[in-house]
Amino acid sequence: MEHHLILRVVTKMLVGPILLYALYVQFHGDFGPGGGFQAGVIFAVAFILFGLVFSLRQLRKLVPDWVVHQLVALGLLLYAGTGVLTLFLGGNFLDYNVLADVAYQGQHWGIIAIELGVGITVFAVMLSIYYAFAGRPPQLDDKDW
Amino acid sequence: MELAITILLFLALVSCAIAIALVRNLFAVVMLSGVVSLLAALLFIVMDAVDVAFTEAAVGAGISSVLMLGTIALTARNEKVPPRYSLVPLAVVSLTGMVLIYGTLDMPNFGDKNAPVQTHVGPSYIERTPKEIKVPNFVTGVLASYRGYDTLGEVTVVFTAGLGVILLLGGLGKRRKRRRESN
The missing domain is CATH 1.20.5 (Single alpha-helices involved in coiled-coils or other helix-helix interfaces)
Structure with missing residues (x-):
């Protein structure tokens, strides 16, 4: 889509706010609607939009495959690791009360940690699915659509 | 007013579904399925399920459309016209639909305060979340902590x-x- 000037300019303007909005959804999930799942998807959407307009090759240069593949596992490890950490601190698996001195603050820390894990895994899975699908065919001409 | 909006959204949903079944251009089908997801998200908002609506809009209308377009790029742009039409698929779909509608007859009405979901663990979550977790969004409290x-x-x-x-x-x-x- 090299010659689509409007698309390129609009994409450049949109990617930043979309990323910011994803972070808002991620970390404001305790207070409003949203959470890790939605934030991960929105975060991935910003990258996919970039990839659609500025070619998959440039996106892969920005976020290489191996980074995405490791993020897929990192999110899940962060989630399960939070559970293991609470085990070591003397609580049950995923019992966040033990993470801080005051029980409800521990809950807040635990929720932030596991939501981050959810967000990272969902983001990376969405992006790797996009890579897997879009990486297979030769790039389409605009005329084909 | 709310009833009118709900009926309008359902009518649009059904007409989109019929259009998806009729249209042969797969690009149009993908766009229409995105519209279906958006309409479903609006319906969830009418039902006050903002978190579900959010997910539906982001996943259904956003990511799935892109992945479907990627799939079209791998396969074909147009659906093949079948050599002859058979009534068996229509019969199977109608039968399944009727069974599903029959299944909903036993379900409590929407917003019924005597529904099992309102009388079982729901009240305890509503009572405990402000004390034990202190997050304003109960959905997050239930999803991330209790569940x-x-x-x-x-x-x-x-x-x-x-x-x-x-x-x-x-x-x-x-x-x-x-x-x-x-x-």
Whole structure:
């Protein structure tokens, strides 16, 4: 889509706010609607939009495959690791009360940690699915659509 | 007013579904399925389920449309016209639909305060969340803390799905081939 000037300019303007909005959804999930799942998807959407307009090759240069593949596992490890950490601190698996001195603050820390894990895994899975699908065919001409 | 909006949204939903069944251009079908997801998200908002609406809009209208377009790019732009029409699929679909509608007859009405979901664990979550977790969004409290195991399971499902796609379609094989070529 090299010659689509409007698309390129609009994409450049949109990617930043979309990323910011994803972070808002991620970390404001305790207070409003949203959470890790939605934030991960929105975060991935910003990258996919970039990839659609500025070619998959440039996106892969920005976020290489191996980074995405490791993020897929990192999110899940962060989630399960939070559970293991609470085990070591003397609580049950995923019992966040033990993470801080005051029980409800521990809950807040635990929720932030596991939501981050959810967000990272969902983001990376969405992006790797996009890579897997879009990486297979030769790039389409605009005329084909 | 709310009833009118709900009826309007359902009518639009059904007409989109019929259009999807009739249209042969798959690009239009993908766009229409995105519209279906958006309408479903609006319906969820009417039902006060903002978190579900949010997910539906982001996943259904956003990501799935892009992935479907990617699939079209791999396969064909137009659906093949079948050589002859058979009534069997229509019969199967109608029968399934009737069974599903029959199943909903036993369900409590929407917003019924005597529904099992309102009388079982729901009140205890509403009572305990402000005291034990102190987050204003109860959905987050239930998903992340009280039902943390379930969410861990869901993330594992997402992880497994991603792993499957990476192993089947992704670049691992390509990378191995490249390594073999460089050796």
